[in-house]
Amino acid sequence: MCGIVGYVGERPCRDILFRGLRKLEYRGYDSAGMSIVTDSGVNSLHAVGNLDNLEALLDQLDGGGTVGIAHTRWATHGRPSVENAHPHTDCTGRFAIVLNGIVENYLGLRKTLLAEGHIFTSETDAEVVAHLIERSYGGSLQRAVVEAFQQMEGHFTLCAVAADEPDVLVGVRKETPLVAGIGEGEYFLASAVPAFLADTRAVIYPEDGDVVVVARDGVRVFDLDGKPLRRKVQTVDWDEEAAEKAGFETFMLKEIHEQPAALSDTMAERIGPDGGVVLEGLGLSAEDIRGLARVVIVACGTSSYAGLVGKYALERWARLPVEVEVASEFRYREPVLDADCLCIAISQSGETADTLAAMRMARAAGARVLAITNIVGSQATRETDGVLFTRAGLEIGVAATKTFLAQVLAVLLLALHFAEARGHMGLDEIRSCTDELKRIPGLLSRYLDSEAPAQVAEVARRYAGSGYFMCLGRRAGLPVAMEGALKLKEISYVPTEAYAAGEMKHGPIALLDAGSPVLVVATDSPVYDKLMSNVQEVIARGARVIAVASEGNDSLADVADEILYVPRTDEMLSPLLAVVPLQLFAYYVAQARGEKVDQPRNLAKTVTVE
Ligand code: AGP
Numbered sequence: 001m002c003g004i005v006g007y008v009g010e011r012p013c014r015d016i017l018f019r020g021l022r023k024l025e026y027r028g029y030d031s032a033g034m035s036i037v038t039d040s041g042v043n044s045l046h047a048v049g050n051l052d053n054l055e056a057l058l059d060q061l062d063g064g065g066t067v068g069i070a071h072t073r074w075a076t077h078g079r080p081s082v083e084n085a086h087p088h089t090d091c092t093g094r095f096a097i098v099l100n101g102i103v104e105n106y107l108g109l110r111k112t113l114l115a116e117g118h119i120f121t122s123e124t125d126a127e128v129v130a131h132l133i134e135r136s137y138g139g140s141l142q143r144a145v146v147e148a149f150q151q152m153e154g155h156f157t158l159c160a161v162a163a164d165e166p167d168v169l170v171g172v173r174k175e176t177p178l179v180a181g182i183g184e185g186e187y188f189l190a191s192a193v194p195a196f197l198a199d200t201r202a203v204i205y206p207e208d209g210d211v212v213v214v215a216r217d218g219v220r221v222f223d224l225d226g227k228p229l230r231r232k233v234q235t236v237d238w239d240e241e242a243a244e245k246a247g248f249e250t251f252m253l254k255e256i257h258e259q260p261a262a263l264s265d266t267m268a269e270r271i272g273p274d275g276g277v278v279l280e281g282l283g284l285s286a287e288d289i290r291g292l293a294r295v296v297i298v299a300c301g302t303s304s305y306a307g308l309v310g311k312y313a314l315e316r317w318a319r320l321p322v323e324v325e326v327a328s329e330f331r332y333r334e335p336v337l338d339a340d341c342l343c344i345a346i347s348q349s350g351e352t353a354d355t356l357a358a359m360r361m362a363r364a365a366g367a368r369v370l371a372i373t374n375i376v377g378s379q380a381t382r383e384t385d386g387v388l389f390t391r392a393g394l395e396i397g398v399a400a401t402k403t404f405l406a407q408v409l410a411v412l413l414l415a416l417h418f419a420e421a422r423g424h425m426g427l428d429e430i431r432s433c434t435d436e437l438k439r440i441p442g443l444l445s446r447y448l449d450s451e452a453p454a455q456v457a458e459v460a461r462r463y464a465g466s467g468y469f470m471c472l473g474r475r476a477g478l479p480v481a482m483e484g485a486l487k488l489k490e491i492s493y494v495p496t497e498a499y500a501a502g503e504m505k506h507g508p509i510a511l512l513d514a515g516s517p518v519l520v521v522a523t524d525s526p527v528y529d530k531l532m533s534n535v536q537e538v539i540a541r542g543a544r545v546i547a548v549a550s551e552g553n554d555s556l557a558d559v560a561d562e563i564l565y566v567p568r569t570d571e572m573l574s575p576l577l578a579v580v581p582l583q584l585f586a587y588y589v590a591q592a593r594g595e596k597v598d599q600p601r602n603l604a605k606t607v608t609v610e
Pocket of ligand 1: 300301302303346347348349350351352355398399400401490604605606607
């Protein structure tokens with residue numbers, strides 16, 4: 001939940017590290033800090049709040065050091081404060097560490113260290129690591145890091161530097177991200193590639209328990225016994241431009257506009273010349289798919305709403321029973337799982353702690369696991385029987401947009417693939433769906449380039465002062481309503497609830513009175529008339545209706561106060577289009593309220609703690 005960056009090279013590292021932190025700010029931004037190894041020892045700097053506050057103090061740090069570590073924090077243990085900001089140092093100030101994740105047994109370790117006379121200056125779980133290294137150090141930082149690591153329980157990535165070894169940076173990971181960057185005479189460790197993308201695209205993805213030793217002559221990887229390991233150097237195809245805003249005022253707006261490309265890329269090579277769906281790497285043969293008795297989809301937040309679209313599609317097209325489970329609940333229940341069950345884990349980051357735990361549980365119970373993720377090399381890809389990658393590209397905005405669309409497309413492709421394998425759809429039927437799917441990126445491009453986003457912005461600004469929104473939908477419109485409500489909550493902080501429209505009369509309708517804004521996903525569907533009855537119930541309470549409707553639907557003109565049209569498509573594919581005006585609506589409500597949409601309060605992009 002935090003961002004880590006480390007550097008060893010020939011250049012003064014202060015500004016390089018800071019630039020790396022800027023790229024990782026989406027991972028956490030309640031405090032930040034940096035430690036640089038110099039001739040006089042380890043010099044550190046900390047600041048509360050976002051990175052602007054650290055930047056204002058940077059001149060206080062020796063600009064000449066060429067080895068250092070830095071951290072941007074999302075608080076778990078200990079409130080955001082200068083004392084709790086990383087890097088943490090030991091009693092002597094000779095060692096500095098940064099940590100992402102949680103040290104679950106820190107209280108016991110801290111107690112022991114205190115009894116031994118160590119002096120703590122923070123409330124964090126991470127500080128124990130600096131003292132463990134101090135205690136173990138006998139001339140090798142690598143060895144001391146390993147000894148500390150072996151005493152720690154939980155899931156974390158840690159990086160350490162030592163005054164006595166001014167040419168070395170050591171990192172180790174356990175179930176949280178760490179990537180090494182290999183530049184020209186300079187080397188990096190970071191939580192994510194964008195931290196060093198300006199300097200290199202050559203990377204190593206260490207495995208769990210790999211000890212990464214970064215020195216002036218290169219990066220070496222060892223196991224915990226000190227045995228050298230071979231890890232492949234890979235080239236990432238993101239360029240720095242992809243990690244920038246490309247002219248948009250925010251990452252979120254840029255990412256909304258990247259959705260047609262996210263869909264095209266995710267679809268590429270997965271629809272064959274005959275119109276059939278071709279999915280590689282699932283780890284499931286046609287016979288396996290035929291043998292499935294049911295599917296359990298585990299995910300969190302936005303990914304779980306993509307899972308709900310998957311449920312409707314798998315039930316309708318592949319005739320498979322599907323449950324969608326919030327991973328944080330699923331992992332602590334006693335779900336019934338067996339070898340006939342497929343667990344599909346959906347996670348854009350592939351690092352969400354609850355989703356990973358649910359995957360492990362499903363595997364342990366004998367179920368097969370298929371991960372749908374956007375991040376190559378993420379933890380989810382290492383703990384699964386098969387992977388279906390979305391190809392949305394890097395998403396920086398904390399509020400997911402393009403990754404959601406890519407997930408929805410992935411589950412639709414998967415459902416079609418399963419439908420064919422199970423004999424519930426012939427190639428002609430599949431082709432008619434895939435032909436329509438192929439049209440969607442173009443339809444969405446046309447929508448985003450039209451006047452429609454400006455119209456959504458205008459409507460959003462008119463309702464931005466509302467104290468409450470309700471979102472309604474039915475069938476494929478329900479996950480869209482839920483995702484729209486989450487976007488409003490996340491970035492505008494306006495209380496918003498989503499309901500299945502038919503459920504409203506069982507309670508939520510009591511919330512409505514004159515002027516209450518109700519967003520209704522009213523695109524074409526077999527239950528459109530039923531939905532219109534629900535809309536009439538809303539209107540009878542004086543509420544104002546903002547409808548998302550299929551282009552050409554004139555019947556809403558007398559019913560809705562505002563109509564946000566989207567291109568017409570098949571109902572099952574409609575979430576790919578209908579969610580976009582709701583993303584934009586949430587965006588412009590937040591903007592009108594003066595909120596920072598890329599960094600919503602209390603949230604982090606990747607939730608690597610439970
Ligand atoms: C989406 O806008 C949210 N930031 C959040 O709900 C997110 O979808 C959730 O934390 C799951 O993340 P994942 O897809 O990386 O597992």
